[in-house]
Structure formats: structure tokens, C-alpha cells
Amino acid sequence: MSRAFVKDGDGDEAFDLPELPLSPHPNYVTPRGLALLEARRADAAQRRAAIDPDAVDARLERAQIDREIRWLDARIGAAMPVTSAGKPHDRVSFGAIVRVVDDDGRELVYRIVGEDEADPEHGRISWISPLARALDRARVGDSVVWKRPAGDLAVEVLAIEFADEPA
Template identity: 35%
Template sequence: MERIPMTQEGADAMRKELAIMKGEKRHHIIAAIEEALAHGDLSENAEYHAAKEEQGMNEARIKLMEDKLARAQIIDPKTIESDKIVFGATVKLLDLDTDKEITYKIVGEDEAKIENGTISITSPIARALIGKEEGDMATVRAPGGDRELEIVEIIYQ
């Protein structure tokens, strides 16, 4: 069974979303199905079919999230002592093309949100950074062309 790395914050957020999906979202979908059933003929009842489809997608997402949580390997970045970039690192970078400093935290796939400064361990940027040290250069292969990044600082917090 393959372990799925995630931070404690990511696992907590997933558990919270799972509780909502199993609770209020399920109840909302059931109410929508019951209301659609009250309209009669199911063969031409678009509301019923839409509610059943939403129910199927919700249940599939619940199963997926339960599986990921069961296989989760919770990693606390505060306990990591390394000079190299690994999962959980917050990395300050200098984009040599734009001369701008950017900061990313490397997290699990399901908790990554670029607008929050978190990137997935499987992203091209993270893959280019893993194993590097402060002062190293990383080349990120991007659709718009290669980007050169200098690693300014590595923080485990």
C-alpha cells in the first residue's frame, strides 16, 4: 500500500471536508432526490437524474478521501532537520528571469494551492527543487520555457 505524504494541516482540512460531505452534503442530496421523486415520472425527471448523479459523485469523493486518509503519512516539517529540500520545506527562491523573490511550501497533492504559496510534491517546481540546498540553482521545465530559480533559503516550520 503506497503511503501518501501530507502535513497535519492538510489531513485536518481533508477530515473537515469529509465530515461535511458525509453530513450536510449527503442530507442536502437526499432531500433533493426526495423532492424530485415527489414530481412523479422518473423517466423524464431531470432533477432526479441530476440529484442521483450528484449523489454518485459525492459518494465516490468520500471513498477517495477515506482511502487517502487511511494511507496518509503525516509529516511534521518542524521535526525535519536537513540542509536539503524535502517534503514540508518552505523554500525562498529568486526567479532569475524576473528577478522576483517567491516562496513556496512543498506539501501533498490534495493540500496544494498555488494562491496560498503551497505546491504539490509532484509539481514540476517541487520536483526540480527536491534534494537541492541553499545557493543551488534549479531549472524548472515549464510550458512557457525553462525557468531558472536560485534557492535563497530553506525553512522547516
């Protein structure tokens, strides 16, 4: 039975919000990705501390932020930082910056990052995305098929670079 909003015996509302879903995949992160998670955790703690206890929705807001903090704690606790040190730089793998060209001659650049750091609009794709999986272990000159909902697209790897970003 769901307890999304119930009254406790003392008359105060208690919120039993459903937990935010956690990915079943390993939580590989770049140093930057881990720093972003930690910054989000600090921000959530600050937002929680700033809640006016007399505000009408204070308990709900605290419950929502507490749930977010639990999720962030789980993601940070499961984080497996990956750097480019010691990796062969001739193949695409986690952390790589990959320049590709598609069938229409468009050149695109992607960095393969952790799930929580992904931002496709800025060229950051999750290591579990269809494109990253297609590119995994490819070398310069290899052509791979990116399976997309809009239809398959062949892309050729033009360059592979590894450069750790500051955290």
C-alpha cells in the same frame, strides 16, 4: 459496458458513476493537509445527510457524494503524515517553505505539500510538481532549473524554513 444511467427492475434509476481517479503516488500529507481531507470528508457526509429524499435529483446527488466520500476515504486511508521533526533543515524536502529568486529578480515563496493540499495561487505546490522536484534536496545558494511548459527557468534558493502548521 458502461452503466452510467440504467433502470433497475423495480423502476428506480441506479447510478453507477465512474470512480474518481486516485493518484499512483504515495499520499504524503502535512498535518494540515490531513485535517483538510478529514474536514472535506465530514462536509461531504453532512451534504449527503441533508439531501431531500423527495428531490428530483436526490439519487444522482447521493451517488455523486457517495463517490466523493469513497475517494476521500481512500485518500485518508493512504495518508502518510510527514512533519518537520528530525529532518535536516539545510536541504529542501517535503514540508519546506522555500524562498527563491528567478532570473528576473522576482522573489517567490513556496511551501511543498501533498497533492491534495496543493494550491499554487497561494504558494502551496505539490511535492510531485516540476518545481518541487527541481528543488528537492537543494540547499541555500543552489540554483536549479525549473522545467516548465513556458520554458525552463533557473531559480536560486534564498532560504529554507520548516514550520509545521496547526492541523
